[in-house]
């Protein structure tokens with residue numbers, strides 16, 4: 001299976017076009033006003049229209065109310081909703097029923113016990129995203145550019161579908177793929193020159209490193 005690569009927090013036509021040209025499977029838009037990557041639903045809708053059908057459009061929200069989700073559904077027509085707050089399993093069931101969309105539930109991880117928190121969501125979330133815990137004082141639940149101990153992923157049941165996230169960049173992605181065998185990876189600040197500003201050169205280097213590591217992992221598993 002080809003490795004899924006999600007680039008998150010895009011705000012410009014140039015960045016969206018390049019990410020898809022580089023082979024991004026998922027493009028994430030952030031709907032969280034405190035984030036430097038926040039985007040208005042109408043602007044995200046225009047960017048999403050450029051790439052529809054070529055990459056999955058992911059709407060990232062944090063404990064969003066129904067008004068915001070309605071607006072996103074109407075303006076953006078995302079393929080996937082990423083819930084990056086403290087949404088309960090019941091909230092996921094409601095969101096899935098109302099919008100008829102797959103849901104990727106984000107969890108922050110520091111230690112083994114953090115992975116147990118997914119148990120009530122199994123069979124409800126369509127996919128998980130494992131991110132690092134935000135540093136003390138951060139107002140953002142994601143996009144902090146910090147990693148967690150990737151070896152913890154070995155504790156997961158092999159049937160759990162997930163994206164590995166948190167502090168990934170061109171220099172560490174090969175090791176992250178090698179250690180985890182993750183089916184998907186997600187990056188935001190590791191391909192930025194400043195908070196919220198995507199760097200096309202860093203994006204290219206990230207893809208190159210990730211695809212090389214993917215190839216090497218596949219070659220290794222054949223021998």
Ligand SMILES: O=C(O)c1ccccc1NCC(=O)[C@H](O)[C@H](O)COP(=O)(O)O
Pocket residue numbers: 008009028030032035036037060061062084131140141142143144145146165166167168186187188189190
């Ligand atoms: O990126 C943000 O600003 C953000 C804000 C609020 C909730 C989620 C957010 N990002 C979600 C993502 O999927 C990021 O790609 C993920 O946290 C990894 O970010 P990074 O460590 O910067 O690569």
